[in-house]
Amino acid sequence: MGKLLRINTKEKTFTFEETPDTYAGLGGRALTSKMILDEVPATCHPLGKNNKLIFAPGVLSGSPAADSGRLSAGAKSPLTGGIKESNAGGLVSQKLAKLGITALVLEDKPEGNDYSLIKIDKDGVSIESADDLVKKGNYAVMETLWNKYGKNVGVLSIGQAGEQCLKGASINQADMNGRPGRAHGRGGLGAVMGSKKIKAIVVDDSGAPRVEIKDPDAFKAANKRWVEMLRNHPVTGEGLPALGTAVLVNVINEAGTLPTKNFRSGRFDHAQAISGETMAETIEKRNGITTEACHPGCVIKCSNVYHGKDGNFLTCGFEYETIWAFGAHTTIQDMDQIATLDKMCDDFGLDTIETGVTIGIAMEGGMIAWGDGQAAIDLLSKVGEYAPEGKIIGNGALFTGDALGVDRVPVVKKQALPAYDPRTCKGVGVTYATTPMGADHTAGYGVTANILSVGGTIDPHKNEGNIELSQGLQIATAAVDAAGLCLFVAFAVLDNEDGLPTIAQMLNARYGLNLTPDDILELGKSILRNEKEFNKKAGFTEIDDQLPEMFNEPVPPHNVPWDFTIEDLQKTLNF
């Protein structure tokens, strides 16, 4: 096993520690969640010295397994008050794994206002002043660091939002072009990093050996099947590479489950203007990039580079959920304005889902007009100015709703709902309600069987079968997050009997183990149990596993309400 790297941010010291038995064999979300349960007092203040910010590569990260370069970040969440794992691509996961680091743990907090930069390479760790980076956005920070430390170092950094400890703050990762298009977005983990006065972390694996593969031939064979599986599935092999995740705009709108004007309708009249098809056309016309990987070894390549009217770079990693949040949810129809808002979020270090939903709440509360993209840009710019409006908006949807007296705020466990109406996509609705993460589509993506006919078909409007759907997906997703695999592999895994066995074979070949698919699912269950236990200790009850009352209203065009009982929802993670 590798080592835990613990950094005391107050004393500016570090220790490498043999991974103790209790954490052995765990990676990614399995490790961050277990460590938080064991080491973070559940009732501590998320911005206090007792919280820890933990980064853990998945157990396949660093290996040649396709799409295995995702990094888990975990802490007690400033947004939800519960446990949080937030997952992103980029370069750091594979580099940490190659450096033999199982987890990077930031502990304690300094008292002053000085920021530090952590540099990790094969020779050790240095903790340097980051005062030259303070008040800079992630674009400038990453450019500076790539210029200083060489291209292709992995970078984790916070922008102005993280410095202000805002609940919507993300931790951004340099993508393969050194831009902050990848983010540990959800749950405000950037605020935890800001509270510990760490502006950036640079990970350089130059000179590090490859990760050890116990059975190289078996690994190679399994990975070959794995790549084929991903390339042959219509979603991971065609839809996502061609149009990115924005392929979903027209699909979800057609299904009547694209939340529009703060969840008043499931259909947006102007969906075409913000669709994946329109986006791809625009990108091509302006010489952007429609198909790009977020980390080496990805074969899905759902990312992109979006240029502005002038043909110059405007934003990158421009995703469906972002386009929805700033688009249909707020009724802004201009793709360039939405791209600008995305870029600003990446630069300030803000979760685009939380922030987009928040802009809609600011419209609901009369702060700016519905659909006014320029007003949204002006309002969001206040975050970069450290202005009072920014301290409202940057703290997310519930906070902004509370600031403005809005009683219609779509959150679960204080986290904003993503881009699928739970009433007409009940599989994901059950996930929103019950995942320990707060409303999060990636925790159990019921859109698969509800809308996309992946892994079977379950009526998205009826309750029947959707508890079971969410349960299965939440368990599998937790395991996928522990492996360091991209969530999108699930499309292929759900439609291939050989999917889970292939993952088991890669793990077995990598570590010399004898895991079965059942072992992997048992790992997923244990992750969820740990997360629920932390939340219980933090004061969560079944009352927190519900949608807010606004969803009792039926949503057009299908006029379906949300009507699961508390008791039924509790069955979801009752194992």
Place this chain on the structure above:
Amino acid sequence: MGKLLRINTKEKTFTFEETPDTYAGLGGRALTSKMILDEVPATCHPLGKNNKLIFAPGVLSGSPAADSGRLSAGAKSPLTGGIKESNAGGLVSQKLAKLGITALVLEDKPEGNDYSLIKIDKDGVSIESADDLVKKGNYAVMETLWNKYGKNVGVLSIGQAGEQCLKGASINQADMNGRPGRAHGRGGLGAVMGSKKIKAIVVDDSGAPRVEIKDPDAFKAANKRWVEMLRNHPVTGEGLPALGTAVLVNVINEAGTLPTKNFRSGRFDHAQAISGETMAETIEKRNGITTEACHPGCVIKCSNVYHGKDGNFLTCGFEYETIWAFGAHTTIQDMDQIATLDKMCDDFGLDTIETGVTIGIAMEGGMIAWGDGQAAIDLLSKVGEYAPEGKIIGNGALFTGDALGVDRVPVVKKQALPAYDPRTCKGVGVTYATTPMGADHTAGYGVTANILSVGGTIDPHKNEGNIELSQGLQIATAAVDAAGLCLFVAFAVLDNEDGLPTIAQMLNARYGLNLTPDDILELGKSILRNEKEFNKKAGFTEIDDQLPEMFNEPVPPHNVPWDFTIEDLQKTLNF
């Protein structure tokens, strides 16, 4: 029994309803808490149509019983998310009782932005436009209404804070001079009134009969003993009349439990400058009033009128907790600046405790400098300007701490701690932690036996005996709140064996009952059980019955930490 007056704020209709059996015999807090438990869905949004705002006179209100003119206001709290009863003097309680109204219940909420005024008199109810009062502070509103409806009508109104639905918003009552010096301060009930677009309620009991007394002679005899008891106790007969509640500044500072600079010390070097003695001297020098009642029939008269340097009116109802919150807590030393902040809170309709603690948090977060009174005044003025800073500050201490990334915020159940350090006044600390109201000294005033040697003596620094102290006081207080009696009668009741029997005799004579003191205490218990049940249904657990981790640090000068276990604290209301 009297009638329930229900007002539908959306339809602008009202109904008088016979008080149903389930609410029979209940008044004040007993009635508001029972109605909220029975009629308000515990998980509803506090600003939504499903919350109800309920005003109930105590069961002795309207009678000649001394100090029985307190009104209970109840709702699901926008600040705590739990049940709330907030209690104030003024003219409304006695007038509602004389009009035969057991409770006034505001239901539903309108959709537009038009405000209404509710006028209640012996002929019925009218619901009128209040558009001429919008954006006006409570001083102007009350002056307008007394001019329009006659002096001595009872008035409940909200200022700019309530209109903005801020969590720190109070509902103010006209005092005997028609000024908003009395407030249902805690828990943000002004925001509930604002969400229902009710700007003011005018209660005129002209022409109403006296309340019926079943046994006038017995009542007269009991009330005579009651008045003697209040007049003969050193606190209610001497300390409070002479110096008001500010008599406590020097006492509490001397005891080392006056929270200073956001609870960093229990002693304030400049306590003398903000003491009751200094205040009384200043009031006399400037021809103010040191001794005034908040409602007719009060014999304690702890209120006052404070003039500015120019000899003109500056503020009224200037209380110990207010002086502490804006004074020792923020380290502001200038009594006139503190009086100005008090006046602004009364005018905007803000809880002075929540707001004073919030100003300290703004200092903690670097928004303004410690001890800078003028900066505090400038910042608070933003609430009246509907500015973004005001939407932060007006939402209270936790909200402001979250806006500024402050991890040292003294709240329980999201409500700011009042003016006694829980570490060195553990009897009140147990109350802060365990009362269903959120941190509230008035829910079980352990200062009595901890510091004042009233009702016995219990070491304020040791855990022993303080659970039991808080338990007894919480039960008795709930009953006192149900009777409509001022909390301060407790001083006399605790030191007189004849206290509780005398209250029972007044109730029996008023209603023709045979209550014993035990019945009264059983009522207190049932109130607390109802409140705990509501909170449980709203998602509260024993985790919410704790102080935040900042209180684990010992506080000078006595260097005592807070170290009750969750299990011990749960014994407090375990009946």
